[in-house]
Amino acid sequence: ISYVFIVENTGNVTLTNIQVQDVLPGLMLTGGPIAQLLPGEIDSTTFTATYIITQEDLDTGSVTNSASVSSEAPRGDLNDPSDDIVDTSDDPNDSSNEDPNGDGDPDDPTVTLVNSIYDLEVSKEVDELEPVVGDEVTFTIEVANIGNVTATDIVISEQIPSGYVYVNHIATNGNISYSDITGEWTITQLDPDQVEILQVTVEVLGFGDYLNIAYVQSSVGGNDVNIGNDEDSAEVDPICLTIYNEFSPDGDGVNETFVIDCLERFPDNKLEVYNRWGNMVYSTRGYLNDWSGTTNGRAVVKDSDNLPAGTYYYVLDLGDGSDPRVGWLYINRKN
Known part of the structure; x- marks a missing residue:
């Protein structure tokens, strides 16, 4: 994000030694000070800043920033900041006109929306499509965060259909839990580009439902931009009447x-x-x-x-x- 600081002398006296401060962590502020601003004069070139968007910003969905400006008062003491004239920045594009310091001037922070993408993807496959009844097969379920927003408290529904009997399961990470009783696979956190894998081994029965569906039951982090990839399924066709x-x-x-x-x-x-x-x-x-x-x-x-x-x-x-x-x-x- 690139910031431009527009400093205007709205009074009727000349201001000197004008400094802009911006304490947003990670922001690189350059320029200044402005030696002098006459009444009514505007400076929009001296101070600029750049800021690199963080993962926290993407998770939040925006960057909120406020700057402050100070100048030496007429006949003020350069070594005494208590007599400086100070003000907090206002975003001219924000009509809220908040005035938290009560000085009569609006002090709306500058809020920049970032391109946050929340997208979880579920995929499932089975290692044997045509098992013999009584054999064990393994379903592999992958959940990937293909967006750029951190997802937390993810619950994947992985109910074992009636055509199978649960044998065991393994997962890729210690912060993952799966219950064959509730059919819920819980993932505490999934960072962008992170993938977690669950493998469930079952015994194939001679009758019942063989269509095994996994889907995102719930998650925290945003509204999924593509719900079409939140579900996947795999199915076997047992060799029967042998x-x-x-x-x-x-x-x-x-x-x-x-x-x-x-x-x-x-x-x-x-x-x-x-x-x-x-x-x-x-x-x-x-x-x-x-x-x-x-x-x-x-x-x-x-x-x-x-x-x-x-x-x-x-x-x-x-x-x-x-x-x-x-x-x-x-x-x-x-x-």
């Missing part, structure tokens, strides 16, 4: 049941299992991935006994009007 057609129900806790991904999406499903002779050995409605190779079908073996190791054939009707899925499965028993 039929794991080999399992080993031998009691070791590993691969104990016949599993079909995403079957939770089809609660009206019906599963039938047949042996190699075409006899039904197992049938159920609303299958929940819990069959461990026992029979409830025709009496090919004793009811509720374990089926022997071997190849079987399944018919899966999803109950949604689509054609049944047909295939083979293998039961492997070690004992």
Whole structure:
């Protein structure tokens, strides 16, 4: 900011040794003193000043500045400032005409608006677009201050949708907190050009909402000039209805049941299992991935006994009007 100081002798006596003072921190004042001003005379060239806008000014949105002028009174003592004539500057473009010192002259400060830009930007991505149900994926959320105004008390909404289960999270800075309960990510302060990152790891479920949205819920610092970049989203498309057609129900806790991904999406499903002779050995409605190779079908073996190791054939009707899925499965028993 460049300042010009217009000094006018509004009295009817000659003024001498005229000095301008401006105590705005960081301001560079040059020129002076003015040796003499006759009554009615104006000086607008002797004193000038420059000021470099600070981050505090950008955060405030303006720079407020007042200067003062003093001169030696007629027949005054050069070594005695108490007899000097003094006045506070007035901004001629401000019609408020404030007079805090009560001398009858307006003393409006000069207020210069600065180009303050308040703009937060949210971006989000996921590391795997087509995960298998049960896999873990990580969402990375970045919040950047792309304006020139300091932002504080930022709250980002990062609610985990119903298609995931929270596992853990990490963040880039110790002044950041995230709660998977409230879905709020809090950033204490974000300086211009600063970026903070949150990574949330979740497990993919076989059903639910997979669209994960992050957005600026609230912040302090100004009115965002571009709300269009305050929100971003990422979504996965799980690989579903994968039929794991080999399992080993031998009691070791590993691969104990016949599993079909995403079957939770089809609660009206019906599963039938047949042996190699075409006899039904197992049938159920609303299958929940819990069959461990026992029979409830025709009496090919004793009811509720374990089926022997071997190849079987399944018919899966999803109950949604689509054609049944047909295939083979293998039961492997070690004992």
